[in-house]
Amino acid sequence: MEDKILTKYKILTEFLAEVMGEHCEVVLHDVEDFENSIVAIENNHISGRKIGDSLTDLALNVLKDEENLECDYLSNYNGKTHDGKELRSSTYFIRDEKEKVIAMLCINIDLSRYIEARDLLNTMIGKRNDIEENNTDKNFAENFTSSIEELIDSMIENSIGSKSIPPSRMTAEEKKEITKKLDKRGVFLLKNSVSKVAKKLQTSEATVYRYLNH
Template structure:
């Protein structure tokens, strides 16, 4: 704790440890006395983030705010970008501590180190990435082309067949059973091209969904 600071700031000193304790070690909390810009820091927690100490000076932004007097129209600044001396990205916020004349006497500043969060974001983006957007998969060099649809991890043959049929006729605004014989023939042939009939029982499932007999499905296949 610094010496000779504005006594009105004394009540804010416990908040430094309080806020840092809630948010955690990636959160630096600093209390500045604006009456002594050369040695403005009177309390600081988690100073490993910036490397600053009690007795350190006010920041460039703090000096600018004091000079312009923009604090008179605001009570705080939220979530603006910051940067540590070693180049780490920070998310910063500042609460203005004012006297009865609306003059700035202190600042309570919170600087959150985003290094771990950005690394986690990068990992998640890579982890969930697919080889295409909106299910429009690209062909991968040196491999077989994708099927053009997302993989459906279904629990039964009926579910697999229905999902495949649904994708096959997605451009038609009618249910499968109301398709014309020619449309049903085309659907069955597309299902065959997609390997649906490699499944045992697929013919029965397709017949049930299209509301035709199994013999009719075989007839469509033979066309």
């Protein structure tokens, strides 16, 4: 059944990309396979990803807290590629007959040309007005990586970066706080994540497990 569902959405992936144009990347994720999540992708020059690449931090976060996910989709949130392109992204959740999320259909619009045009106009006008974006899901953001290793490293670095001091000078409580934050974001659903977190926080795997259990 799931294969039939994915086949249908693979066709939709091609259709949407053709309609939206080359500035729009369309991606189909099979969330049953974290490490090889992408099963279809069009206009992949935008993010540089390919079929067989991993899921994103947002997808992992959604799966971690799926029971509290009441919406059918997330629209117009911020995304960023590994080389710094700013995207406007939206994700539609594909569910099975038991309402479990089995796949995600994602649309990522490259804003590069629009940002360049805006900056040019601002230069000509001589005054920049900050206009609030029409973003219905402002609390969500997404970073695009190609592999599970890159995904784990990115999520760990982002969490550690929220502290103004390096791990070598952090207290046990601060390291515990980062570990809990990573757990909430779904990092520990991934293979080898405990050892990677322990290494980044300059502590032992046993200590990370202790943080998670208290």
